[in-house]
Amino acid sequence: MGELVFIGLGLFDERDLSWRALDEAHACDVLFAEFYTSALRGTTVERLAGRIGKPIAVLHREDVESGVVFLREAATKRVGFLVPGDPMMATTHVDLRLRAEAAGIRTRIVHGSSIFTAAIGTLGLQAYKFGRTTTIPIPERGFRPTSPLDAIRANRAQGLHTLVLLDLREDGRFLSANEAIRYLLDLGGDTFPPETLVCAVGGAGSPNPVVRADRAARLVDADLGPPLHCLVVPGALHYMERAALLRLAGAPADALPPA
Amino acid sequence: MGELVFIGLGLFDERDLSWRALDEAHACDVLFAEFYTSALRGTTVERLAGRIGKPIAVLHREDVESGVVFLREAATKRVGFLVPGDPMMATTHVDLRLRAEAAGIRTRIVHGSSIFTAAIGTLGLQAYKFGRTTTIPIPERGFRPTSPLDAIRANRAQGLHTLVLLDLREDGRFLSANEAIRYLLDLGGDTFPPETLVCAVGGAGSPNPVVRADRAARLVDADLGPPLHCLVVPGALHYMERAALLRLAGAPADALPPA
Numbered sequence: 001m002g003e004l005v006f007i008g009l010g011l012f013d014e015r016d017l018s019w020r021a022l023d024e025a026h027a028c029d030v031l032f033a034e035f036y037t038s039a040l041r042g043t044t045v046e047r048l049a050g051r052i053g054k055p056i057a058v059l060h061r062e063d064v065e066s067g068v069v070f071l072r073e074a075a076t077k078r079v080g081f082l083v084p085g086d087p088m089m090a091t092t093h094v095d096l097r098l099r100a101e102a103a104g105i106r107t108r109i110v111h112g113s114s115i116f117t118a119a120i121g122t123l124g125l126q127a128y129k130f131g132r133t134t135t136i137p138i139p140e141r142g143f144r145p146t147s148p149l150d151a152i153r154a155n156r157a158q159g160l161h162t163l164v165l166l167d168l169r170e171d172g173r174f175l176s177a178n179e180a181i182r183y184l185l186d187l188g189g190d191t192f193p194p195e196t197l198v199c200a201v202g203g204a205g206s207p208n209p210v211v212r213a214d215r216a217a218r219l220v221d222a223d224l225g226p227p228l229h230c231l232v233v234p235g236a237l238h239y240m241e242r243a244a245l246l247r248l249a250g251a252p253a254d255a256l257p258p259a
Numbered sequence: 260m261g262e263l264v265f266i267g268l269g270l271f272d273e274r275d276l277s278w279r280a281l282d283e284a285h286a287c288d289v290l291f292a293e294f295y296t297s298a299l300r301g302t303t304v305e306r307l308a309g310r311i312g313k314p315i316a317v318l319h320r321e322d323v324e325s326g327v328v329f330l331r332e333a334a335t336k337r338v339g340f341l342v343p344g345d346p347m348m349a350t351t352h353v354d355l356r357l358r359a360e361a362a363g364i365r366t367r368i369v370h371g372s373s374i375f376t377a378a379i380g381t382l383g384l385q386a387y388k389f390g391r392t393t394t395i396p397i398p399e400r401g402f403r404p405t406s407p408l409d410a411i412r413a414n415r416a417q418g419l420h421t422l423v424l425l426d427l428r429e430d431g432r433f434l435s436a437n438e439a440i441r442y443l444l445d446l447g448g449d450t451f452p453p454e455t456l457v458c459a460v461g462g463a464g465s466p467n468p469v470v471r472a473d474r475a476a477r478l479v480d481a482d483l484g485p486p487l488h489c490l491v492v493p494g495a496l497h498y499m500e501r502a503a504l505l506r507l508a509g510a511p512a513d514a515l516p517p518a
Contacts, residue, residue, distance in 0.1 A: 010277060011370055018372065019281070019310075020274035051278075086372060088380030094503060097383065101506050111270055111377045111464050113277065113345060113370035116386060121347030121368055124356065127375060128394065132419055133387045158413060160391055205370050244353060247360050 002074040004100045006087035008112020009033075011205025013042030014051040021110045022052060028080035030073050031056045034064050036170040037092065038084035038115070041228060042206055048082070056082065061170055067096050074105045086114035118204040119163055119230050122211055124244025125199075129235065131155030133163045136180045138173060146187055152233050153191050159236035166229055177202065177229035181220040184233075192216065192233075197255055199232040199245065200224050213249035261333040263359045265346035267371020268292075270464025272301030273310040280369045284311045287339035289332050295320050295429040296351065297343035297374070300487060301465055307341070315341060320429055326355050333364045345373035377463040378422055378489050381470055383503025384458075388494070390414030392422045395439045397432060405446055411492045412450050418495035425488055436461065436488035440479040443492075451475065451492075456514055458491040458504065459483050472508035 007025050010016025017025070025031060033045065033056050040048070049056045063069055073079045087093050087109050097107045120127050134151035137143065148164060155162045168174040175183075177200040184192045194217035202210035202225040210225035213234075237245070242259060245251040266284050269275025276284070284290060292304065292315050299307070308315045322328055332338045346352050346368050356366045379386050393410035396402065407423060414421045427433035434442075436459040443451045453476035461469035461484040469484035472493075496504070501518060504510040 008372065010372075013279075015279035015282065016277050016370070018269060018275050018277050020272075022278070023274065086376040086380055088383065089376060089386045091385055091499065094383045094385070094499060098499070098502050098506055108466075109377075109380055111275070111372035111380070113267065113269075113372055114376045117345040117348060117373045117375050118368075118370045121345055121370070124347065124353045126350055126353070127348045128392045130392070131390055132417075133389070135387070154417060158391075240350065240353060240357070243357050247357055 001106070002076050003078045003106045003108070004070060004074040005078065005080045005108045005110060006093060006097065007080050007082050007110045008086045009040055009082055009084050010112040011085065011115065011118055013040055014048045016113060016205060017051070018112065021112060024110050025052045025080045025082065026054060027078065028054070029077035031080045031082060032070070033058050033082035035084060036061050036168070037090035039168060039228065040084055041203070041226065064096065065092055067099050070096060071100060071103050071105070074100060075103070086112045089114060089116065113205060115165065115204055115230055116163065119201045119232060122201050122204055122209055123199050123232060124248045125161060125232065125234070125241050126238060129161055129238070130163055131158060131160035133165060135165045135167060136175055136183055137167045138169060138175050139183065144183070144187060148184065149188055149191050156235045161235050162233045164231040164233060168228065174227045176227060177224045177231055178220055180231055181216050185216055185220065197234055197257070199234065199249055200229060202226065202229045204230070211249045213245040213251035213255065215255045260365070261335050262337045262365045262367070263329060263333040264337065264339045264367045264369060265352060265356065266339050266341050266369045267345045268299055268341055268343050269371040270344065270374065270377055272299055273307045275372060275464060276310070277371065280371060281311060283369050284339050284341065285313060286337065287313070288336035290315045290339045290341060291329070292317050292341035293323050294343060295427070296349040298427060298487065299343055300462070300485065323351055323355065326358050329355060330359060330362050330364070333359060334362070345371045348373060348375065372464060374424065374463055374489055375422065378460045378491060381460050381463055381468055382458050382491060383507045384420060384491060384493070384500050385497060388420055388497070389422055390417060390419035392424060394424045394426060395434055395442055396426045397428060397434050398442065403442070403446060407443065408447055408450050415494045420494050421492045423490040423492060427487065433486045435486060436483045436490055437479055439490055440475050444475055444479065456493055456516070458493065458508055459488060461485065461488045463489070470508045472504040472510035473514045
């Protein structure tokens with residue numbers, strides 16, 4: 001009987017795999033990976049395969065979504081599916097897991113570090129003060145949903161922060177924090193005026209993450225280092241969060257609301 | 260010049276450390292650890308020290324909070340601070356980091372896997388449908404705050420799920436999911452009646468996590484395996500989340516709201 005093991009790769013490069021992830025991946029008969037829900041910017045598939053000691057077949061979005069190759073291979077083999085971050089943060093992973101279980105294939109998860117907590121911790125903000133997370137898509141053909149602003153508005157009404165993840169594409173395109181701030185400024189009106197305090201994290205999990213907090217009007221043009229980026233739009237700040245943004249994120253005092 | 264490196268240990272045992280975490284810990288002059296904000300249930304300090312190849316001094320809460328030993332050692336040495344999960348999810352870590360930076364000590368974070376994403380993924384729920392996280396304390400001397408119910412109510416009003424973390428103590432005591440459900444039932448009134456759908460995760464990140472979803476009145480007496488536990492109180496369920504709770508968490512159909 002086969003098995004499908006979802007293995008989290010963590011944030012940045014092949015050194016972010018846990019020992020458990022390496023052992024589990026090495027023990028698989030077949031390894032697949034996807035890099036379209038997120039990406040490891042600090043390594044290559046070849047280096048990852050070298051570290052694990054097994055070849056890795058990278059799948060396109062349509063192959064992951066159809067699930068055919070997984071269900072066929074995992075019917076008789078132990079299949080490892082390597083995904084950036086912590087598995088199951090993308091709906092498509094859950095969908096695949098459910099289809100495998102429905103086909104009688106056992107599934108397991110090996111966890112990895114994730115931007116969901118890394119962004120919060122890198123900024124020194126408090127995890128229990130975050131409301132729901134939102135994502136800004138890469139705008140195309142006039143598709144510019146207001147859902148990110150809706151999330152920011154609803155969270156802020158409760159004094160909560162919003163983690164804003166930024167879309168990326170299989171072809172290597174990604175939305176930068178600068179583009180994302182521009183998106184919010186263009187659509188934002190009263191919800192996101194130019195003086196809005198925004199935090200940006202670039203290269204979370206890398207040896208030199210870029211961490212900034214400033215008014216949107218200033219951060220929109222700032223150099224936030226190589227991708228991937230994400231944003232946090234703060235709600236009410238605890239005094240320790242204020243101190244963290246001043247010290248860790250280089251926030252100018254005039255960008256913060258009065259204490 | 261010294262340095263203070265916060266190193267995430269991940270969820271369960273010494274195999275959850277990333278290669279980066281092992282390298283970074285090994286490169287430190289001095290290693291401290293704390294196990295009161297969370298715990299690694301699958302290992303011991305000795306095994307952890309053996310894997311890293313360096314001795315580890317476990318600090319009590321008061322030593323972490325005072326910060327004296329860190330600031331003294333990190334003034335001249337590279338100090339590693341090993342913490343369960345992903346660092347900085349506990350306010351006390353942020354406080355320590357800020358004091359180190361204020362003293363001119365460079366700080367860095369090495370990320371680890373965290374219950375914040377592991378609980379969500381293990382249940383097959385969708386990360387962007389979670390509102391703010393709350394914690395249930397170990398009740399004592401009549402201290403039974405209603406803040407967990409306030410969070411559940413506010414999240415549910417927006418259709419959002421609530422991750423409920425459970426307190427633990429330095430002496431090894433921990434709040435079980437059963438006790439936590441009892442806590443919510445006792446205080447809950449209309450917000451948390453006995454038929455409330457609750458999800459419980461035990462041993463997240465271990466080889467055999469226990470994953471259950473059922474009415475509170477039934478789950479309160481269920482065997483949820485060895486600690487640590489946490490809860491999720493769902494808001495509105497997407498059809499794929501319904502399917503996940505039925506298949507992955509063994510939810511009886513009568514425990515779920517009508518589709």
